[in-house]
Amino acid sequence: MSWIDTVSDAVADYSRPVIAVMLVLTLVVGAGAGMVEQSSDLDAFQSDSEEAQKMEYIEENFSSGQENTSAAQVIVRGENVLTQEAMVENLRLQQSFRENETINRTLADEQPTVGVANFVALASLSEGQQAAQADESGQQRATQEGNAGQQQGAQASAASPTLQQQIDALESMNETEYERALGAVLSEESSDEMSGLAFMPTSYEPGSSSANATMLMVTHQTDGGGGQEGTASDAVTDAQLAMQSIANEDIEDDSSEVIVFGSGIMGEEIENSMGDSIAIVGPLALLFVVIALLVAYRDLLDIVLGLVGIGAVLLWTFGFMGWAGIDFNQMFIAVPVLLIGLSIDYAIHIFMRHREQRQAGGAYGADDTRGSMRTALAGVGVALVLVTATTAIGFLSNLTSPIPPIQEFGIVSAVGITAALLVFGILIPALKIELDEFLESRGIDRKKRAFGTGGGRFSQLLSIGSTAARRMPLVIILVAVLVSAGGAYGAAQVDTSFNQEDFIAEDPPEWTDNLPGPMEPGDYSMKENLEFVNQNFAREDSQAQILVEGNVTDPETLQRLKAAEGEAAESDVAITLSSGEADVQSPLGTMRQVAAENESFNATFAAADTNGDGVPDQNVEQVYDELFATAPDEAAGVIHRTDEGDYEAVRMVISTSGTASMSDVTDEMRAIADDLDGNGLEATATGQTITFDIVQDQLMDTVIESLLITLVAVFAFLMVAYRITKGSATLGAVTLLPVVFSVSWILGTMYLLEIPFNVMTGMITSLTVGLGVAYSIHISERYSLELERTGSVWEAMSRTVTGTGGALLGSAATTVGGFGVLAFAILPPLQQFGIITGLTITYAFLASVIVLPSLLVLWTRYLGPDVSFGSPSSSPAPTASDGGRPADQPEGRTDD
Structure with missing residues (x-):
């Protein structure tokens, strides 16, 4: 007996103890949900870069x-x-x-x-x-x-x-x-x-x-x-x-x-927009899921069980966040929607397979709810485990990102999808067994037809892929390759963005005024106000800094600082005040100001400047000492003196225009720092704008690295898994290929819609692989099972696209709808994430039911088992899978 048979038998035979154990675990893990704290601090997105370390050094050693x-x-x-x-x-x-x-x-x-x-x-x-x-x-x-x-x-x-x-x-x-x-x-x-x-x-x-x-x-x-850098x-x-x-x-x-x-009122708007977004998209997501399940299930009990399972998954996930001390930030608004969509996928596949089995009769000649659930879990269980593993790999690939919240998002999402497998693979089936048996014992028929089976319009639509695979598989694959090539070109043009403005909500549209009280969002004016301040004033938090460490008492250092001061003042990114001067704070500027106000320091300053160029060329340490004695606060703002009286560093502070791009600010400040660097000095350009620009660059690195890691890891995993379970590693490669196509399609779509990579959409490549491969796995797994059962390519393909294809259509609809409601969120990154993820699921579904059948047919012809390519039987065949157990095999045994 295989491990999947052991699990399915345990759930079916010991449903009540299983329910008790799972409920206890849910309560224990879920107890941590109350410990989750909310955070909107963008500084949390900064990685441990050199510039971030220098910024910490400045905050610790300079006065402001x-x-x-x-x-x-x-x-x-x-x-x-x-x-x-x-x-x-x-x-x-x-x-x-x-x-x-x-x-x-x-x-x-x-x-x-x-x-x-x-x-x-x-x-x-x-x-x-x-x-x-x-x-x-x-x-x-x-x-x-x-x-x-x-x-x-x-x-x-x-x-x-x-x-x-x-x-x-x-x-x-x-x-x-x-x-x-x-x-x-x-x-x-x-x-x-x-x-x-x-x-x-x-x-x-x-x-x-x-x-x-x-x-x-x-x-x-x-x-x-x-x-300025704090919250x-x-x-x-x-x-x-x-x-x-x-x-x-x-x-x-x-x-x-x-x-x-100010930082307080800005943070308040960001946190309010997070809450308002949840208040809007949460109910809308559940409403859409309920409507979709009404169409797919047409059964109140199954809908309720699905919603109970979703609640348990969310409780497990947020409980883990609480126990792990992970704060709820802007990114995690997508987590409930993500898990709602993925969780319901599990329910649909299990419930639909269970319904197929009950309609067709079990492999053991029984059509009771317990036996049917045992066979359904055995048939779909391997696919669900493979889906969970590959999706978790996609999420965990974000651990390579240097950005902490993205790492945490990957961990939490992986935990959530694992919780979905446990809840919908163990708890919900056990509950369904008990409730169905209870109702049937009172004369209520619980047999339902599986969505997409039994002919009709949906079956015809789902058969498009299998029909094309029979008539023109090479044409289908060629078209997919050409479209993917176009998508790859667009992918290279997608921009990257990490701005404070990304997380500030615009004033909600008028239609939100008609929402019920708890869902109606507040007023948001900060984005408009921020634009006005950027265009007309020097922002209190818009600064670049150049930290200079080393021999800062050398007269040559001051000469180079003077040149850097002039270069900074003439920079295109430095803001020009209404006085016509740039806003630059430096050691020399501080000395000149204090000298203009204090005669004693003026005498010291003038004596050290022997050539009259306004820069001390001797006794620099003495000038520093006198500056600290005369104006200690001003001196501490631009010079770092240790407790022992040694001078270790100086800094320049340049107010930058709020309308200047972060990359331009970074390039200009780094050029100035490079001119200062060398000859005993180490100069580093830093500041919030520059550290945010680094995060922006790291987002692109995250996109590329997570995609490559996910593809390689999933490819290797599927090759090994299918080699062990199906005897063919090549089936794993064929299963992944449609997902590679869909990655190209979604990136091309981002280019066409002008949606950049940000902290949310930057994860789309790994999510596309992690989520998309689930659809391909279900198709490949069902096809291989039916191929072994029937020995006919076309019979197996027909059963696959109408049986599993119907379940995939239902799960895709709920997932797309779940993510699609994020388009109604208040935060712009969430809107973009919802649109792109919804399209990702759509592309993955289309690739699995249209492109993958053609790939599977060619794989079977050249690399697969020796089976018949003759015309399918004209007599109706049951669409239910027996979980891979031949019909004449005694219960409890499977062929190796």
């Missing part, structure tokens, strides 16, 4: 202004936001922020809100003099960073006027006084301490009294690690949401609009 702070950009838009009334309203908005308890508890201690209105009021109060001497660290950061407008004036001294005093000062000014103060603040000649240009759009003309937008920076105090805490997220709510309420002018742009 106030410790443990994060900033939000509040953009006020309107016809003219520089009017006196608009400036007063801006200050009152800041006042509202500070009076709100949710917001106030997160605000930094020193001047947490700052914008142009503050500088205009201070200019008035000081009668044109520098109103409040700002803390040097905040002022320097404001001048050198466009996004660092958050720091300009944000660190004003305790002597600064209160917001109410600033409001009173603005309201008391006449038109002439206001125009004079505004001009002083927004002039190119304004002092660094009082310049408000960093808060204006990049298109703003200095000195103009009119602008359609201005920026207010809000600095939050965090518990630690909440800088916002719950308190900061709540504060930014409250800021948006207050802004919408407090702006009295209907022509004005306020945008709150």
Whole structure:
């Protein structure tokens, strides 16, 4: 007795103990589901690249202004936001922020809100003099960073006027006084301490009294690690949401609009879009599956059993995630839909084979539910195991990816498909046996016809492949090869994408307004807001950095830094502020700013610059020491000094345009770093934009590597499996060939639809092989069984395409529908993933029922067993498979 016979006999003979054991295991494993946490942090997608390691080094060893702070950009838009009334309203908005308890508890201690209105009021109060001497660290950061407008004036001294005093000062000014103060603040000649240009759009003309937008920076105090590269805490997220709510309420002018742009509110929208996507696609997927099963099953009990099995599979899968400590991120929204489609495949194949067996009578002369299920499991069990193994190989090929969430997705999906095999191969058949017997004992007939059998329209459609295989197999294969060649050409043109914008939802379409309350999505404005900020302001999180390690006290190092500073400022990807200058922070720039404000350091700086070129050429270490003594925060922002007082590294920070492509930013910054590299220095271009660009490149590597690994592994697995079970390794190669065709077809389709490889669609090649091979395996497995049973090629092919082909059509319909509903998701990558995966299943089904029969016929003619190619019998033949056991063989035995 083979192992599959042993398992099928155990399920059939000991159904009640099997149910008890499986239910206990489901409860134990499923208990971990409650421990799954949700995460929308894109930094989790970064691999352990050199650039990512350097970014960690920077975060650990360089200061970025106030410790443990994060900033939000509040953009006020309107016809003219520089009017006196608009400036007063801006200050009152800041006042509202500070009076709100949710917001106030997160605000930094020193001047947490700052914008142009503050500088205009201070200019008035000081009668044109520098109103409040700002803390040097905040002022320097404001001048050198466009996004660092958050720091300009944000660190004003305790002597600064209160917001109410600033409001009173603005309201008391006449038109002439206001125009004079505004001009002083927004002039190119304004002092660094009082310049408000960093808060204006990049298109703003200095000195103009009119602008359609201005920026207010809000600095939050965090518990630690909440800088630009980190994720916002719950308190900061709540504060930014409250800021948006207050802004919408407090702006009295209907022509004005306020945008709150920060990591907290962005993360909130991403997480909400994840939840809304699940709320929409989950019920739609189940609804489609139920409708499809109504058509395929036409039986309420079988539908309920299928849904119970799906619930158990999901419980196993999410329970594993909880026990393994794997967070639920954007990618895992696809997991429930994926498992719903794959799980129902198992149910359809087992239930349809069981129905065939009951209609035709068992191999043992019995048509009872227990005996029929035993034979059905024995007949389809090998195919299901092979399908599970090959699909798991496809998922696990993602372990080669350097991107952690993709690795985790592969592991979780492999566990999920294994759970589907156990649930639908053991638990659900055992439950069906017990329930069918219970109903039949009360006189209810449980015999049902299998979908696609018994003639009719579906049988005729499914017979197209077998008819073509009999009449023109070479033509079918040639057409498939030509279409695949076209797909291969398109595959080479598919782009790769990994942008923050990919995960930000657009405002949902109008039809979603008619969804029931729990399914109705919220409003999403972040994508539109992000585009506006990218085009008009320096983003707080859009920076590139160049880390220079080595002999940084050598005067030659400073000369090379000066050249790099100039090169960075002239770069096409560096943002140009409204002042006309690029936003570059560097050791030399910091020295110049501190020297302009401190006479003592100015003397040290000038003494070290013997040739007057603005670059110290001697006593560099002494200059560093004096810089740290005079302005420690500013110095720590660009120079790394160890606890022992040694200088190990310096850095440059370049604000980049939000509209610049990541690849352009990476290329430009690497070129600058290459010019710095050498002669005792190691220069590395890094930053979030560059590390994300690396992820983008790694996605393409993942696509290619996972495809090759999956193809090789599945090819070897099927060759060995079919050599052992069927005595022919070549049957494994023939089974895989249609899947190779479908991979080419789907990649060509991605090119035609202009869908790029991203973190979701980047897995499509391995998924195509893993999912697609299932359809081919079922066809090949059934064909070989029927060929052995009947000895006739055409009889075997007819039974295969109408019996197993019908089950494949049902499973394909449910899987396509399940993935297709992802097109209604809120997140764009999920929409693309749903469309592409649905097409993948469609292509795999068509390849298995149209192309594979022709391949199997040619394989049988030249490499297969010696069987008849004569005309099929005119008498109707049963379509049920006996699981490979000849009809005259006693129960419990199989031929080797």
